[in-house]
Amino acid sequence: MASLVQRLSGARFQQKLLIFVLLAVFLTTIVQFVFLMGNFQRITDFALQQNTAGAEQSAEEFLRNYADEKAASTWLQLEAAQANLAVLGQTAQQMVDHYPALRDNPELFNLALFTTQVQAERGALTGGAAERFEIFVPPSLVDDAYVRELLQVSALLNLSMEAIYQANSNNNFVYFVGDEAAPFTRGFPNVRLIDAVGEQLDLDFWQDYFPGAVQGWAQWYNDPALQAAVPSPITILGPYADAAGHGQVMTLFYPLWNKETNRFAGAVGADIRLDAIIANILSFQVARTGFAFLVNGQGEVVAMPQLGFELFELDLQEIGEGSLIYYRGELAKSANPAVHALAQQLTQSNDGLLTIDLAREGGPPSRELIAFASLPALADGNYNPDHWRIVLAVPEAEVFEVLTQTDAAVNAERVRISILSFGIVFASLLVVTMVSIRFSRVATSDLRVLATAAERISAKQYDTEVKLDSKDEIGQLGQVFNAMTREIRDYTNNLEQMVVARTAELRQANQEITRLNEQLRDENLRLGAELDVARRLQMMVLPPTQEIQAIQELDIACYMRPADEVGGDYYDVLQIDDSIFLGIGDVTGHGLPAGIIMLMAQTAYLTLSQSGERDMERIAQVLNRVLYHNIVRIQEDKNMTLAVIHYRERELTLVGQHESVIVCRANGTIEIVDTLDLGLPMGLEEDITEFVSTKRLQLASGDVLLLYTDGITEAENQARQQFGVEGITNGLRNYYRLSATEIVNHLTTDVYAFINNGTIYDDLSLLVVKQR
Structure with missing residues (x-):
């Protein structure tokens, strides 16, 4: 080894460069090839593992994000309905607050918009079929003077009731109902309530249809702590089947309050159709059989597609609204323990991601990925929070079946790449050897010229210049070499003139700095005088x-x-x-x-x-x-x-x-x-x-x-x-x-x-x- 080093030290630079390049290339290539081929299988295996983990994470993130998006879009529709009703409720509350003044100005109700046209029908009072606004006064209230009076004053709500109805495409019916002493109905559009209630004309709206609602509202208006916890008086009831045949609806109530008597003064309400909201939720589909469904805060299924009905083995009620078919029921009543546990998880957490196994006893695994997200709380009739949840269910096997196919394809490709890599490495080494020989000869020729010129410069022959054909870094080095030679020659000949020039430049810079300092001092004096004048003016x-x-x-x-x-x-x-x-x-x-x-x-x-x-x-x-x-x-x-x-x-x-x-x-x-x-x-x-x-x-x-x-x-x-x-x-x-x-x-x-x-x-x- 020592003799080899001694022999190389006496060789020309071209030979050293060639030997170094070939050794570096051959050794590096061989070591890398052996290392890469030895670890290629481990790398691909690791990649498959990471791919699996990444796919799982991506699937989970997708399901979480989609559940959040569905929850957000559903809430936007419910929030819009509440906001529209709040506008009507605040208008009606103004009517209640100024009731005596409105009652004592009957000429106001001579306007066509505020005229109440009613006719007797089956002992009740109702608007005609051609009327745009709904009026329904039960037979027991027809002769009540207070009812007649409130019916006339409530006509003021005609001004905004139609606009509130049109503002939300989910609105089915927007209406006002009087207090417990006058539970008549005024609404929009005219849905002919007298026909919808059939023979039950004298049922009391509050006691028979919504028992206990007035007591809950009275608690809210008299409990500041409850008002602080639930700022809006709006409550939600339902969903339930609409008696007029408009499918599944939910009712929003904005209760009104007489501040002088501290008593319930009626309410404005909106019956909201759920078909558009449910259709938006049921439109979710991932893989072949993934689906979404809607549950309320008690774990009851509000809407679930047929896929879920069959998968969870539930005793659900089928509901059909045109082409929209879905199912309602309770998850907790499933005979499958996994579904029962899912129902408990949904009522205890606002959002989450979990995996459940729906396999029957003795059968193959049937794992489902479940993601769910909550809507902001609605308020029930007693102002308890009711968190509805959007739930997504996707079979785990469908999500990850592509990974199995990827594994087989990767193994086949690994063999092909190994054979191809060996051939490429061998051919590359031959090409590198030939190129290195040619490169060492060309590269060192210009270096020899530079070495000769450097020896002449060291002998103080400053008129030496080199001429190189190379345009690369060595050519640039030759140009720099010539420039340095000229600069040394110029410095040698003109050093004294340079010293004089630099001294003059420094003197000029010093004068400029002195001038600027004087200007700054004058400016400070001016500002100080200005501030003193301002103080004097202020105090004078x-x-x-x-x-x-x-x-x-x-x-x-x-x-x-x-x-x-x-x-x-x-x-x-x-x-x-x-x-x-x-x-x-x-x-x-x-x-x-x-x-x-x-x-x-x-x-x-x-x-x-x-x-x-x-x-x-x-x-x-x-x-x-x-x-x-x-x-x-x-x-x-x-x-x-x-x-x-x-x-x-x-x-x-x-x-x-x-x-x-x-x-x-x-x-x-x-x-x-x-x-x-x-x-x-x-x-x-x-x-x-x-x-x-x-x-x-x-x-x-x-x-x-x-x-x-x-x-x-x-x-x-x-x-x-x-x-x-x-x-x-x-x-x-x-x-x-x-x-x-x-x-x-x-x-x-x-x-x-x-x-x-x-x-x-x-x-x-x-x-x-x-x-x-």
């Missing part, structure tokens, strides 16, 4: 203490601290004759522009109040127009929240959008007045007339009015928590018995204690007014 326009103390009716105290970056906070107190004007606002942004806009607002407000104008909405509109045009003129993208208040003889008139106004009554009760609907930010739009409205408040002796800007509520401590409105109200609740000045002092102390060492990002402003 604030009402002086002597003016505030001169007001006899009110105890007023104010506070403002500008932030490091001056904001645009503003407050004002003006006494004009027997009126007192108050104002508080905040300009968006910081700096001198914010201060100027604040000064514009103060000037305009002072001018308007001194002019004798007492219409606060008019003052707000003019203030906005002045600010809008001035902001456009100074070309600033800013606006201002501003609330202005007129006080006279213990009455406050409030207008304008700003932070909430807080009132603490003399007994400690806190009232928070939202100003969101009292206007728009000033300067945002030219005309805000349609947005401006007023709020009037009365002050009694000892009542406290608190105005503030967002710098107070948004003050943050080091944990990035905000002081908030809660912090203000808690403080006011503690200090409202004190004087206005003491309230301000205590509240500001609380704010600074909360901030601690945190940064103050915005102006802090407070205005406390206490009725003497």
Whole structure:
């Protein structure tokens, strides 16, 4: 081995390259071929295992996703039905709430849409066959004056009942039924209920058809905890066979409540056909015999195709609606223990994936993949949650039969590939040997030229250049070699000129840096002066203490601290004759522009109040127009929240959008007045007339009015928590018995204690007014 190494060390580079390439190729190829052929079978076996696992996982994910999709699409239809009924229910509740006013305006019911046309038939009252709306009054209620009165008023529901019916293609019948004293029916379309009920004309709608429903609704309306748990009053009953022959339906009720008597006031309902929902679920088919079915929260089968009826060995009821045929029954009544266990699993879990074996005793395995997903909870008559579930069942053998076929095909292909691989490797080695010999000869010729040129450069012959025919990396190396040679020659000849040039460039760069530093210093001085002017403007326009103390009716105290970056906070107190004007606002942004806009607002407000104008909405509109045009003129993208208040003889008139106004009554009760609907930010739009409205408040002796800007509520401590409105109200609740000045002092102390060492990002402003 040592002699071989010694012999190679004296050989030419071409020979070394050829031997290295051939050894590397031959050894690598032989080792890889032996290794690959030895492990090929293990790899294919592993691939088959992974394929099986992947197929199982894909099948499970598909079934889960499909169950979720079917559940979502089914819920969309049920949710749409509930949403439509809620619209009608809210309309009917408005009718109940305003019943006396509607009853006392009979001319309203002279309109054609609200006219109730009825005729006597078999002792009952009903609409004619040509009428679009259904009317049915049982014989026992025909002469009842209250029934007649409610029948007339309920005609108002004609306005929306037809639209609600048309909004959902699953609607079978939309209707209103009166309270327990007047259980007549008004609905759409006209389904001729008098014919549907047959001879049972005097059956009571609530007691005979839906016993116990009214008691469940009464519990909901009188139990706040139940209302919090179930926000919607809508309940679901069914499914059941429609007496009018429209197939399987379910009934949605929206109960109505008389708030004055705290009694049941009737209900609006919708009978929903289930044929479209069931057809969508039964359309599922995977493999040859996979199917889907629908169960309710009690594990009862609502709809199942014939495949499931036969597979689960159930005693089901066949239901046919045209071409749609399905079965109903109970899984728990199956004689097969696996189906019985499935029923328990469905009632105990909202979703899941499991495998059950339906094999008969002594028979071959019959494993089924079961995936199920729940719809959001419906509410039954007692507002208990009823989770319907979409269940998918697919035979495991049908899902994985393709894997067996794949296994045989892979084994046959493995043998063929092994033989083909050996032939390819042998031919490749022959080709590589021939190519390597030719390549080593061509590649090393240019290297020899470079080696010779390098020796000349080392002898300081810098005029040496090489000429290579190669266009690859070696050719690029030759070009770089020539460039380096020229660069060395140039550096040798021109080094002094280069040093001078570099020195001049550095001097110029240093001068530019010095100039920029001077500009930055001037800009900082300008900004500092601007902020100082803004602070002075902000503080100059604030009402002086002597003016505030001169007001006899009110105890007023104010506070403002500008932030490091001056904001645009503003407050004002003006006494004009027997009126007192108050104002508080905040300009968006910081700096001198914010201060100027604040000064514009103060000037305009002072001018308007001194002019004798007492219409606060008019003052707000003019203030906005002045600010809008001035902001456009100074070309600033800013606006201002501003609330202005007129006080006279213990009455406050409030207008304008700003932070909430807080009132603490003399007994400690806190009232928070939202100003969101009292206007728009000033300067945002030219005309805000349609947005401006007023709020009037009365002050009694000892009542406290608190105005503030967002710098107070948004003050943050080091944990990035905000002081908030809660912090203000808690403080006011503690200090409202004190004087206005003491309230301000205590509240500001609380704010600074909360901030601690945190940064103050915005102006802090407070205005406390206490009725003497």
